[in-house]
Amino acid sequence: MFPIYLYEDNREQRESYQKTINNTVMINEYAMELIVATTNQQEILADMSQRRDGLFFLDMEIGENEQAGLELASEIRQQLPLAKIVFITTHDELSFVTLERRIAPLDYILKDQSAEQITQKIAKDIKLTQQMLEKTSDQLPEVFSYKIGTRLFTLALADVIMLSTHKDRPGNVTLSTANRLAEFPGNLSAIADKHPSLFRCDKSALVNLSHVQSFDSQKRELLLDGGIKCDVSFRRTRELNKILKNADGDCLK
Structure with a gap:
């Protein structure tokens, strides 16, 4: 309702x-x-x-x-x-x-x-x-939501660049967008299940591939909009290369 x-x-x-x-x-x-x-x-x-x-x-x-x-x-x-x-x-x-x-x-x-x-x-x-x-109803963009305390924040999923976790902050997720940096309680597995369009780079990062600038497959390093960098696990490198090549038809490094 x-x-x-x-x-x-x-x-x-x-x-x-x-x-x-x-x-x-x-x-x-x-x-x-x-x-x-x-x-x-x-x-x-x-x-x-x-x-x-x-x-x-x-x-x-x-x-x-x-x-x-x-x-x-x-x-x-x-x-x-x-x-x-x-x-x-x-x-x-x-x-x-x-x-x-x-x-x-x-x-x-x-x-x-x-x-x-x-x-x-x-x-x-x-x-x-x-x-x-x-x-x-048929045109609404997919929305990403998160809570800090009792406050709920929402934004278009398309605006999300990366979601990451850090060893020194267990149980918290850091959100990176072009104009927002926020930390909220959560876990990446639950977010990945809810938003399957996000790509799991490794156990500590989800990225929106529409914000990719380049991918160095030798260094296994992804460069995103805003100069944001993300390491990609060896296991996910092959899959990422395939996705990016199919998306733009270009050979990646």
């Missing part, structure tokens, strides 16, 4: 929005579900740490904090780059701030409209999200 979240501190409004969301999903038989409806952003953060995407209806002002929804949206966008965010707010003047923070909301719903207009807009945003999901 595709998750939907609601962040609203006015009880009457929250119940009204909940009803609209549930009715829209049920009537149209969407594979969606309202997972959390709350005034506590920690409830949303805790649940979304297990997700890759979601539709978020966020009140901008919670209690005395006029930017509570904006702060939550920034965290959502960092953890879930594909998330759909809708602000339900009286603060349309903060729309420029969302541009500065690169939140890229799907919609703004202003509370000074009639209840019927708000209901229609919520339903419209749910339907728009469904249409987006249908259009991209």
